[in-house]
Amino acid sequence: AAGVIQSPRHLIKEKRETATLKCYPIPRHDTVYWYQQGPGQDPQFLISFYEKMQSDKGSIPDRFSAQQFSDYHSELNMSSLELGDSALYFCASSPAGVTYNEQFFGPGTRLTVL
Amino acid sequence: GQQVMQIPQYQHVQEGEDFTTYCNSSTTLSNIQWYKQRPGGHPVFLIQLVKSGEVKKQKRLTFQFGEAKKNSSLHITATQTTDVGTYFCAGPGGTYKYIFGTGTRLKVLA
Numbered sequence: 001a002a003g004v005i006q007s008p009r010h011l012i013k014e015k016r017e018t019a020t021l022k023c024y025p026i027p028r029h030d031t032v033y034w035y036q037q038g039p040g041q042d043p044q045f046l047i048s049f050y051e052k053m054q055s056d057k058g059s060i061p062d063r064f065s066a067q068q069f070s071d072y073h074s075e076l077n078m079s080s081l082e083l084g085d086s087a088l089y090f091c092a093s094s095p096a097g098v099t100y101n102e103q104f105f106g107p108g109t110r111l112t113v114l
Numbered sequence: 115g116q117q118v119m120q121i122p123q124y125q126h127v128q129e130g131e132d133f134t135t136y137c138n139s140s141t142t143l144s145n146i147q148w149y150k151q152r153p154g155g156h157p158v159f160l161i162q163l164v165k166s167g168e169v170k171k172q173k174r175l176t177f178q179f180g181e182a183k184k185n186s187s188l189h190i191t192a193t194q195t196t197d198v199g200t201y202f203c204a205g206p207g208g209t210y211k212y213i214f215g216t217g218t219r220l221k222v223l224a
Contacts, residue, residue, distance in 0.1 A: 031210050042217045048210040056211035090156055102159040
């Protein structure tokens, strides 16, 4: 069965650089969530999209922006990277039409900021 | 803001022993989800509870939603080494937003 695809899987950047993380949801899933997980921490909700429109926002820094495209894939853009941005970034998707659906998580992108 | 706490933070058990993790929300929840994350892996959905007092079972796992819909528990009977991982509860904090609990890391000693 198709799963959520995230790219790249690993990313190393220098401070003050920019990064773009991509997420391809499961086909016919119209909701995408982004989470940030530090070592030994719980996933922190960043932002979500439903039908290509931003839905909810969490603890996402102003330096980050995200969007969902017409093909439902989503990108998280991170600028002026800081050491503290080093973390695992998960994208998750949910099936169309129903709120409070289970979230299918991708394998994550491990971002290291040097 | 909304907080979801879990206890204990860590639990080491001998294989065959039972395990329980408790989840407490600062606000009433319309539903609660449980996820398992293996070391080095991603969260995997286990179950969703919606009704007050609801109890659901999946083989050796028993999930319960409190009467006030502010707490939940996950009980594993006769743990196995395959149960190793971190168990998270998650409650809705918006239309398409979930707040994850602090997690309970389970280690099973063979």
